[in-house]
Amino acid sequence: MTQYTAVHGEKVSLLRVLGPGHVWALGVGIVLVGEYMGWNFAVGKGGALAALIACWAAGMLYTCVAMIDSEVTSTVAAAGGQYAQAKHIVGPLMAFNVGLFLVFAYTMLEAANAITLGYLVQTVGGMAGFADTHDKPFIVLTIMFLAFLNYRGVYATLTFNLVITAIAFVAILILFAAVSPWTDNVLKPHELLNGLPYGWLGVLAAMHFGMWYYLGIEGTTQAAEEVRSPARALPLGTMTGIITLLIAATMTWYICSGLMPWEYLGQAVTPLFDAARLTGSTPLMVLLFVGTIFSTLASANGCINDASRAWFSMGRDRYLPQVFGAVHPKYRTPFRSIVFLVPVALVFAYFAPLDQVITFSILSGLLEYTFMAFNVLMFRKMWPLGTIKRGYVHPFHPLPAFVLLALCATTYFAVFLGYGTQLVAMMVFYIIASVWFAGHRYKFVKRGAQFTMPWPRPVGH
Template sequence: MTQSTAIHGEKVSLLRVLGPGHVWALGVGIVLVGEYMGWNFAVGKGGALAALIACWVAGLLYTCVAMIDSEVTSTVAAAGGQYAQAKHIVGPLMAFNVGLFLVFAYTMLEAANAITLGYLVQTVGTMAGFENVHDKPFIVLTIMFLAWLNYRGVYATLTFNLVLTATAFVAILILFASVQPWGNEVLKLDQLLTGLPYGWLGVLAALHFGLWYYLGIEGTCQAAEEVRSPARALPLGTMTGIITLLIAATMTWYVCVGLMPWEYLGQAITPLFDAARLTNSTPLMVLLFIGTCFSTMASANGCINDASRAWFSMGRDRYLPTWFGAVHPKNRTPFRSIVFLVPVAVLFAYFAPLDQVITFSILSGLLGYTYMSFQVVMFRRKWPLGTIKRGYVHPFHPLPAIVLLLLCSTTYFAVFLGYGTQLIAMMVFYIVASLWFHFHRYKYVRRGDQFTMPWPRPLVY
């Protein structure tokens, strides 16, 4: 438990204390809340069948993401995940943008989780007869508590995530078994399952929120500098994580569309909790309330971990002020980055509507996935198989990269259909940030310190 990494020659460095279970808990913990809320907006866009198609298409997209991430991250085992990969494989400007993609994707997801938890507590309080329960204090307290937990240490943080995530996943399994999916006594799929009310255009629009089933699984990369064996733990944790999510997503869809009309399901805030309420089973209601709370907390907890690692890595490399690159001398955590991002998450959770926050998170993630499709091709060209040691080699190259790029392109159009203004605003923001980095911040970057991996010169150097 006392091993540490000396990457970049830091006097006080991050601890290597995590195993494959922690990696699984980080990836699945961030994402599993997508089964408890958010995915169902896809039903409102195109109907129940459209949401199922979006679920499986997005599952294919994220399987490609997981395969690519497993190879590159097990080789570039440094904090910052995709940011560190971009720094070594592409260059500084791309790395800066990827770092921002990561920070905004996880911070917005953290805000969405806090909004959901506050709404859930308010709803249950009202049901219990407490009319004056407000969600805002719970939003702030959730973010503050989880930030404090991250501040204290990564091992305790992700062990806590492991317990929360496993409980939330078991709750989905129990709900699925309790509604007797082998019969029609509880589920009314024959009555509630409609066709495509908005045609195939609705299927395309639903793809936008289909990503919510899996958004964040790529966050396993952020643990690269803190796992004991990156070559083993990262691929194992990531690939078992995507399998877990594919199972949970399909079961969630099946239960919810069998209990609720698609018109209601498409705008529900907590669909799995609503499904438990419709079974008229108090134990199931309690279990799914706990599962929803645990999933939102696990997701927000993992998001704080991942966003702070990306921000910390950028500060350590001077892409941001070096003040952010500090490690706590006792807790061995990037404490300044953790604290700095707290008010950002609170502001968005306090003032932005849930669907807007989800959209900002999805768009930032989508930009990162698009970059990954090019990155893995460049990685294989610069360092072909056999030239450097890899912890995992993903099969069928370059097919996953091509499929990922095609699916990302389709999803951009799907997002534009419903949130075109937000898409344009996000693109403008990243362009302005790139100009700031190029003309102002880049002069502070030490170009000779960028390449930290012990690799031979790339073939296309």
């Protein structure tokens, strides 16, 4: 199936050039930065042990997400990922909301990456004797450079991501080996772990930032129109991605909680780099500096890719102004969507504190995962197994959907503990946007064109 741009009707489509490795790099590339920064705020909310429990509980949440997503995406292989799924399974207003969830989860994550990169350059500049180094120019440069790279082409962008993601992952493996976790020469978990300072309520609260270990893995689906074999590459790339992240997350926790007091770890901006500093090894510090920079770049790069695809898809379907549905005639990228989202990322990266930017991203992700649980239940009911060709069928249905819903409910409560105002503010935003779509924007949407898959009529409709 070839999709065309909505603006002039010219036959310009996205290029099908990506393999499973690129899908893995897109998913892990976006998320691996979660090991380099942000996850440790879970330590601040509940202590180190609570963060480990949250790491595994969130791992279960994302395993459910990956299982569900692999089935639906390998069947609804269209740009926009979950947005395209909502269009075919639930309806236009839900699709519009899901599109917004995706855009804001990724754009805020991109802003968080730029903040971390700027902070790290400032810190290392100070350590190297450049006390006047300022983070803001690096924040702006990062966002502008990566937006330019995305503007120029998807293949070069994701190949770049594949290389730097692999380097960032290897850096964690090397640090893990270097601290000799099988001895207590470097790591001192027995002397640094202090139980649960907030009790079991802290464990619940830690789920909020526990999601940060994995947030964005579902972004693999955004490349659905640009992979050569969606039915094979999307499940393979997504499932290997979540396995990679589970391993990296557990190693990261073990290294950091064995090196830092929890009060410091819970507020650190660059915990893995700090872990390298505490080993006293200059090569490790350089390696983790490079790893942190690469992971933030890979993540921001993937976020721009995913957010712009979701925005582009909504423009192409006229859920948003049609101008955003254009593909660049030469570079074959959604260039207007890429450019439009740059100021949003810049404003947040420049002015907002890191934990709050991360919270905005997490909240959008959480709303998206809640949708995914309902979505897969409806999908199986409307097109039972055997009625349409699926690239992958996830096992134990409907258990993953119910586990996902239960974990999402827990995480809403975790966000409420400490960040309730932001939760309500986000809901107000989505309600206003929904009213705007239903009352104004929907009149520009071609009804029948929302369903493009060659499937039979859904059961019950």
